[in-house]
Amino acid sequence: MAGIGVGLIGTGYMGKCHALAWNNVATIFGDVERPRLVHLAERDAGLAQARAREFGFARATSDWRELLSDPDVDVVSITTPNQFHAEMAIAALQAGKHVWCEKPMATSLADAERMEATARRSGRVAIMGYNYIQNPVMRHIRTLLDEGAIGTVNQVRVEMDEDFMADPQAPFSPRSEKASGYGALDDFAVHTLSLLWNLFGHAEAVMTDLGKPYADRPLEAGGRRAVENHDQANVLLRLAGGISAVLMVNRAAFGRKGRIALQIFGSKGAILYDQERMNEFQIYRATDRAGEQGFATVLAGPQHSPYGSFVPAPGHSLGFNDLKVIECRELLAAIAGKPYRAVDFSEGLRIERSVHAMAQSFAERRWVDVAAG
Amino acid sequence: MAGIGVGLIGTGYMGKCHALAWNNVATIFGDVERPRLVHLAERDAGLAQARAREFGFARATSDWRELLSDPDVDVVSITTPNQFHAEMAIAALQAGKHVWCEKPMATSLADAERMEATARRSGRVAIMGYNYIQNPVMRHIRTLLDEGAIGTVNQVRVEMDEDFMADPQAPFSPRSEKASGYGALDDFAVHTLSLLWNLFGHAEAVMTDLGKPYADRPLEAGGRRAVENHDQANVLLRLAGGISAVLMVNRAAFGRKGRIALQIFGSKGAILYDQERMNEFQIYRATDRAGEQGFATVLAGPQHSPYGSFVPAPGHSLGFNDLKVIECRELLAAIAGKPYRAVDFSEGLRIERSVHAMAQSFAERRWVDVAAG
Amino acid sequence: MAGIGVGLIGTGYMGKCHALAWNNVATIFGDVERPRLVHLAERDAGLAQARAREFGFARATSDWRELLSDPDVDVVSITTPNQFHAEMAIAALQAGKHVWCEKPMATSLADAERMEATARRSGRVAIMGYNYIQNPVMRHIRTLLDEGAIGTVNQVRVEMDEDFMADPQAPFSPRSEKASGYGALDDFAVHTLSLLWNLFGHAEAVMTDLGKPYADRPLEAGGRRAVENHDQANVLLRLAGGISAVLMVNRAAFGRKGRIALQIFGSKGAILYDQERMNEFQIYRATDRAGEQGFATVLAGPQHSPYGSFVPAPGHSLGFNDLKVIECRELLAAIAGKPYRAVDFSEGLRIERSVHAMAQSFAERRWVDVAAG
Amino acid sequence: MAGIGVGLIGTGYMGKCHALAWNNVATIFGDVERPRLVHLAERDAGLAQARAREFGFARATSDWRELLSDPDVDVVSITTPNQFHAEMAIAALQAGKHVWCEKPMATSLADAERMEATARRSGRVAIMGYNYIQNPVMRHIRTLLDEGAIGTVNQVRVEMDEDFMADPQAPFSPRSEKASGYGALDDFAVHTLSLLWNLFGHAEAVMTDLGKPYADRPLEAGGRRAVENHDQANVLLRLAGGISAVLMVNRAAFGRKGRIALQIFGSKGAILYDQERMNEFQIYRATDRAGEQGFATVLAGPQHSPYGSFVPAPGHSLGFNDLKVIECRELLAAIAGKPYRAVDFSEGLRIERSVHAMAQSFAERRWVDVAAG
Numbered sequence A, B, C, D: 001m002a003g004i005g006v007g008l009i010g011t012g013y014m015g016k017c018h019a020l021a022w023n024n025v026a027t028i029f030g031d032v033e034r035p036r037l038v039h040l041a042e043r044d045a046g047l048a049q050a051r052a053r054e055f056g057f058a059r060a061t062s063d064w065r066e067l068l069s070d071p072d073v074d075v076v077s078i079t080t081p082n083q084f085h086a087e088m089a090i091a092a093l094q095a096g097k098h099v100w101c102e103k104p105m106a107t108s109l110a111d112a113e114r115m116e117a118t119a120r121r122s123g124r125v126a127i128m129g130y131n132y133i134q135n136p137v138m139r140h141i142r143t144l145l146d147e148g149a150i151g152t153v154n155q156v157r158v159e160m161d162e163d164f165m166a167d168p169q170a171p172f173s174p175r176s177e178k179a180s181g182y183g184a185l186d187d188f189a190v191h192t193l194s195l196l197w198n199l200f201g202h203a204e205a206v207m208t209d210l211g212k213p214y215a216d217r218p219l220e221a222g223g224r225r226a227v228e229n230h231d232q233a234n235v236l237l238r239l240a241g242g243i244s245a246v247l248m249v250n251r252a253a254f255g256r257k258g259r260i261a262l263q264i265f266g267s268k269g270a271i272l273y274d275q276e277r278m279n280e281f282q283i284y285r286a287t288d289r290a291g292e293q294g295f296a297t298v299l300a301g302p303q304h305s306p307y308g309s310f311v312p313a314p315g316h317s318l319g320f321n322d323l324k325v326i327e328c329r330e331l332l333a334a335i336a337g338k339p340y341r342a343v344d345f346s347e348g349l350r351i352e353r354s355v356h357a358m359a360q361s362f363a364e365r366r367w368v369d370v371a372a373g
Helices: A013-029 A045-055 A064-068 A082-094 A109-122 A136-147 A184-200 A320-335 A345-364 B013-029 B045-055 B064-068 B082-094 B109-122 B136-147 B184-200 B320-335 B345-364 C013-029 C045-055 C064-068 C082-094 C109-122 C136-147 C184-200 C320-335 C345-364 D013-029 D045-055 D064-068 D082-094 D109-122 D136-147 D184-200 D320-335 D345-364
Strands: A005-009 A036-041 A059-061 A075-078 A098-101 A126-128 A153-161 A203-211 A216-218 A224-226 A232-239 A244-250 A259-266 A269-274 A280-285 A295-299 B005-009 B036-041 B059-061 B075-078 B098-101 B126-128 B153-161 B203-211 B216-218 B224-226 B232-239 B244-250 B259-266 B269-274 B280-285 B295-299 C005-009 C036-041 C059-061 C075-078 C098-101 C126-128 C153-161 C203-211 C216-218 C224-226 C232-239 C244-250 C259-266 C269-274 C280-285 C295-299 D005-009 D036-041 D059-061 D075-078 D098-101 D126-128 D153-161 D203-211 D216-218 D224-226 D232-239 D244-250 D259-266 D269-274 D280-285 D295-299
Touching: A005 A013, A005 A064, A013 A036, A013 A045, A013 A075, A013 A320, A013 C013, A013 C045, A036 A045, A036 A064, A045 A059, A045 C013, A059 A064, A064 A082, A075 A082, A082 A098, A082 A109, A098 A320, A109 A126, A109 A345, A126 A320, A126 A345, A136 A184, A136 A259, A136 A269, A136 A280, A153 A184, A184 A203, A184 A232, A184 A244, A184 A259, A184 A345, A203 A345, A203 B203, A203 B232, A203 B244, A232 A345, A232 B203, A232 B232, A232 B244, A244 B203, A244 B232, A244 B244, B005 B013, B005 B064, B013 B036, B013 B045, B013 B075, B013 B320, B013 D013, B013 D045, B036 B045, B036 B064, B045 B059, B045 D013, B059 B064, B064 B082, B075 B082, B082 B098, B082 B109, B098 B320, B109 B126, B109 B345, B126 B320, B126 B345, B136 B184, B136 B259, B136 B269, B136 B280, B153 B184, B184 B203, B184 B232, B184 B244, B184 B259, B184 B345, B203 B345, B232 B345, C005 C013, C005 C064, C013 C036, C013 C045, C013 C075, C013 C320, C036 C045, C036 C064, C045 C059, C059 C064, C064 C082, C075 C082, C082 C098, C082 C109, C098 C320, C109 C126, C109 C345, C126 C320, C126 C345, C136 C184, C136 C259, C136 C269, C136 C280, C153 C184, C184 C203, C184 C232, C184 C244, C184 C259, C184 C345, C203 C345, C203 D203, C203 D232, C203 D244, C232 C345, C232 D203, C232 D232, C232 D244, C244 D203, C244 D232, C244 D244, D005 D013, D005 D064, D013 D036, D013 D045, D013 D075, D013 D320, D036 D045, D036 D064, D045 D059, D059 D064, D064 D082, D075 D082, D082 D098, D082 D109, D098 D320, D109 D126, D109 D345, D126 D320, D126 D345, D136 D184, D136 D259, D136 D269, D136 D280, D153 D184, D184 D203, D184 D232, D184 D244, D184 D259, D184 D345, D203 D345, D232 D345
Parallel strands: A005 A036, A005 A075, A036 A059, A075 A098, A098 A126, A153 A244, B005 B036, B005 B075, B036 B059, B075 B098, B098 B126, B153 B244, C005 C036, C005 C075, C036 C059, C075 C098, C098 C126, C153 C244, D005 D036, D005 D075, D036 D059, D075 D098, D098 D126, D153 D244
Antiparallel strands: A153 A259, A203 A232, A216 A224, A232 A244, A259 A269, A269 A280, A280 A295, A295 D295, B153 B259, B203 B232, B216 B224, B232 B244, B259 B269, B269 B280, B280 B295, B295 C295, C153 C259, C203 C232, C216 C224, C232 C244, C259 C269, C269 C280, C280 C295, D153 D259, D203 D232, D216 D224, D232 D244, D259 D269, D269 D280, D280 D295
């Protein structure tokens, strides 16, 4: 049986990451047909040709609409800049393709809503690239919570921090423009919300403080320009079931490179996780013998499905790109009509709404309920 | 020259801790006269006698007012339950004694205000037992911030967590009664505020969410009783200079035993600290060579004054009780009219006000400014 | 230009790992032609077909000699059980193929010597799969040592520990038979020697103690059988230049899953590494300011070549399988006649000799010099 | 009842540490009579007076023999430089005093043997200051091993490293003279042997390699002088019951400040400890549920006797000086004829013999059995 036909739009880093996933998913899992890498689109025709050769795609085009009209293409990876997501995803769905779109959905809530509506009507699979939930460690944490391993959860803290905006002398960039979005809320809060959703469901109410570490930044041409959005956000949340939570994101946090730290406290124990050490988690069991209770650092291994499909020995580490292979496997399951775990456009829209509610809360200095949509 | 005459009221754990401090301060520092342990008060006369012998005090009494009238007593340690602080501290100050009072100041804001007013008028030294600021590591962090080692601070997160209220099956205790205070705010937020004050000054505005992990708890006699205060608090803060901060405290956080975690981000680096590993801190310098930048874990040593007065070699660890000896040394400096670093009644009152503002914020679901007093 | 033609013999875990590397090397690096996956050999014909489909190979065979006679095959990956390495590698070299052979070289020193001699005469590239040296972190450590970042190295400790033999109730397996080799020396010491070689050169003299934690193990059929080799080895070494070192390996070390811990001390600092956290290393610089000296934990990032070819952001983690892609890139460089870094058959033979010298040292209870070969 | 009468000879750092212990032991434990600080000896009469006032001793002398003839003195702390230990300890025992002597016993094996013989004949208590075994965490580890919590131990690694000799530009000091001893063996190996003894019994056979990181060092006056002993030692050991072990000590290990790292592997789990984080240990239990097995980091607390005598709450840290208070409590138990745990002169002599055997092993390049004595 022939494998699914893949189209890829965009060949920047996330495009490469999708290409690796499509190339590896059959080798890793062995239980899906090897996808056929059919068509690749990149704005520049020469680059498109080069990337197709590197990534192993059969055809290349500089016109993404041509890719969408290719009948051999069953599913389309969209990895272009955010402002193109809506147009491309909607066109792909309307052309009858399944869609795998990088996050965030779109640059406006209205666009995200149109994407979600189109996907709903299309009957096609449409999922977002929230790959952190695919980490075997994160999936195992979800299983532990479902089992009640730490009892009823009553408090959650989540932090996501990097430092690419930390240097006050770095020149003003589009990332600091209002047009690019709220700042840390768009870049990071969406990721943390995907993790919270996966474990606890969506946020129900939010209370936000935003922080702007640097009022302005130097222009390359001389002079300075005022920063128009916020590199930091601190949010009080109420999750489903009344769990109280705090969400903190900061893209100007010196020293943090890829931190996504979770602290989950329950009535029988606690679980900790940090994405900078994505191959481990910590668990504290109140039922362990007094005198030997402590956070156990558990290294990822075959018990944490599907780690074993990558490496048979525990403690040998998966990498960031491997998570995308797992996401790809979930996408194929969805297309095959099987149970899957991924952020589809409906859940993705809810995440977008949460982010907008956070921004509104800051503007109005009050708690804001997140519309259930 | 004879050393200062010491009276100690209360001989529970904090009383013992004060006794150790008074016993050790001269041996450790060598630059103060050895205090004379004059008089000890404990409610039960027999216990008072026994403790005086154990702790090395010359006289014992079951009547604390008798101790206050002892002319040999120059300074009084007050380590009794919180509800007695106001009466004893005010009486001691009025008797012309210096006062070293355990935190929190009092069980009502009005009492704290009377204590502060009395201290101000008395001309005596009156300090609170906020010993975490005395950790040589914490003092060094302050020096680093003052020097600008991590540039201008723009974001702070502080957490204080323990798990003595984490077990939902633990019987209802007075700690869960409204009369004992707000809960985690009184127990823990005051400590974290003392640390923030020491490094950045007082909180200016607060926005609070409180959490109650367990609605009720079992009674020893059978049945259940509703919990009346909150084991968890999450607070958005604005510190002096507009620094945005988050304060999180939880006395029901399984696995945490004595955690006070600080994350401080600045324009040139970052500093981390965790009280559970009180003999180290971490610093990230953006000026280190690219490729070798990372958080350096610095072990406490003689460079971190006054560590060297306790142990001459680095990496050999001070303990919790040692911090009280340093606090005692600061108290003696204050009495001698020298510069000192400790939370006096004036700063202590401001901390109490911050806590009350936090509670008000939760009740009114809005940002509350902290009165400067 | 057509990419190199690849043959793969063996499709167990390491076969899969090679397949992933051949599939990904062009996508990741973009500067090599995409290899053509030509021929795959697996003992069972049906399995060979299935794996070829999964892994993306064009042809499949149950006869590895058929693969060697395929003129489209330029390079052969040998990932079969150890006892087949010698025969296959020699035949492949004699057929004019380049060879990429998993470690260890062979089950006897004589075989390893024949392999090395054949490779030398063949003019083909023949490298071993010692992939840990390819970790960008490890490569960066090498650069740091070369630069003198920690001065002259004077002491090294290396540990490699896992726990797959730790359970005394696990049934007797071929791993405990004398025929399978010395035990921990073959399984682990070779890996640590590849790391030491990469950083410091080969061992010159060794003094060994071996440990047998369990004298016998249960047989599946009942009864017990004596363990014939050693799960533990502790070795004193002298490295080139007289550096004193200790090598400790243990495949019965409960709790260790993939630990390869290096401690390197020099005249200006120290470097630490642990494979269980393969995306970080620690460096201590004696030149940092007093009071802020400590081991800095550096997260892997684009400064550590070739990390950036996998992920553009630091702190996002590579995985075990990614190291094989880097090794593949080095192999292609070697074939192209460019500088490369990998363990070729000549260095591999020296590693084998070191292991045999270690075993001899234990048997004769004395220091043994390692023949330079 | 009057407390025991204490004499203290030597008031450097260890003298201060003993003074603190004598001052605190009754306050901390409450179950021993408060010792009377009777007599203090220090070479300089003025300094003796000053220290007596600081430390709380009633009398001071510049002649230690005068202290020994004071009938009020029941027990003598000897904290002078090593070369005086033998003469003072023997004189004290002959004067009918109990003795608490800092380690190492003496600068020659013959002296140590005379000390041990004198102690044995005297009927007095004579113990050495090996305080690391008194850490509540270490005592708990011993209990765990006795209970079989990790099964039968089959492998041990112990490291002790500091960096006070790491700087090659530091001037030549007496520590590098042959007269001061073997170097790291005397400074550090004795400590690690005390820990091993406490947990497993004495070493039975040793095989040693010594390392000299710097052949010579600069003289203050100009020129250089050859280093006469070894800053590094690596030792293969066989402990009682055939446990294989490795002991590594290095006083020139940059970055290490007070590291004493233990790794203990058994048939049911493993235990880790590091003195730089003396308030925690790690335990791995093979019986934990698969998927959640990992090293649990246990923070010291009241379950680890006698931590609770210092602080009632877990996770609040003891310090180095606190260990001496526990040792003092053991000494008082010994004097009272009760069970105690400390290194007496008999065990201390065995430790000295082990060290000499290590040196002999290096000189003769062979395994050496340690005489049982």
